[in-house]
Amino acid sequence: MTDRLAEQDGKVDAGVVRAIMDLRLFNEDGSFAENGGATKPTNQDADLTNHTMVTDVKRRKVWMKVPVPDYFADWTAVDLTELWN
Secondary structure, rough: OOOHHHHHHOOOOHHHHHHHHOOEEEOOOEEEEEOOOOOOOOOOOOOOOOOOEEOOOOEEEEEEEEOOOOEEEEEEEEEEOOOOO
């Protein structure tokens, strides 16, 4: 994750972070992905990524995702300004 963020130095925003979070940590054969991200697929073991969250504090937005195939939900934005004006 740190390496992927460093590659985007000066260009990181919530969209870039969501794209990095979508990168899988492992290849299908179980080997580490060369330029992998943060999501651990279900075929590795019981320890998997069951949700991800990206925040944009300045714009008061949060994006959440459930990358687990049985419960999949794509990036869902929550506008916090509606809660805290």
